[in-house]
Amino acid sequence: MTNETRFLSVAEVVAEQERQLANYAGGLPGIRDEGQLKAAVELPAMTFGGEPLLKSPAAIASGYLTYLVRDHVFEQGNKRIGLASAIIFLAVNGHRVEASNEALTDLVMSMASVGDARESVEAFFDANIETCQPMSYEDASAWMHAAFAATFIELAK
Secondary structure (H helix, E strand, O other), X not given: OOOOOOOOOHHHHHXXXXXXXXXXXXXXXXXXXXXXXXXXXXXXXXXXXXXXXXXXXXXXXHHHHHHHXXXXXXXXXXXXXXXXXXHHHHHHOOEEEOOOXXXXXXXXXXXXXXXXXXXXXXXXXXXXXXXXXXXXXXXXXXXXXXXXXXXXXXXXX
């Protein structure tokens, strides 16, 4: 990734979490641990010696999904917000996820329940993204909800 990589902010992740709860079967609002939330959102952007730890768009997206789901930073909807953050990150940086709702649901459930490593999530994204024009955060969120509502409904069960 270049210096122009657009990472998500904590405020954007919280706003998307609220959208997820409003749109897909509700749930308890609230952040369980603000420190963990901040860490989970900032980890994909971390560097060491000036070099990013996660270098490709797929690797960074896998970081958002993995860290937000595993850290259980919200009261509810952690699987949904992890996936949403990954998809939105990719879209604002010029990559569109091209996968079925079933494949995305299976990815998230496997990572959450079986404990698939971040690297396997990265491989999934590597195989299932296409280049597109970068989108604004708002456009990326709207596109994601239109394209993958069935996934979020399934994850809300």
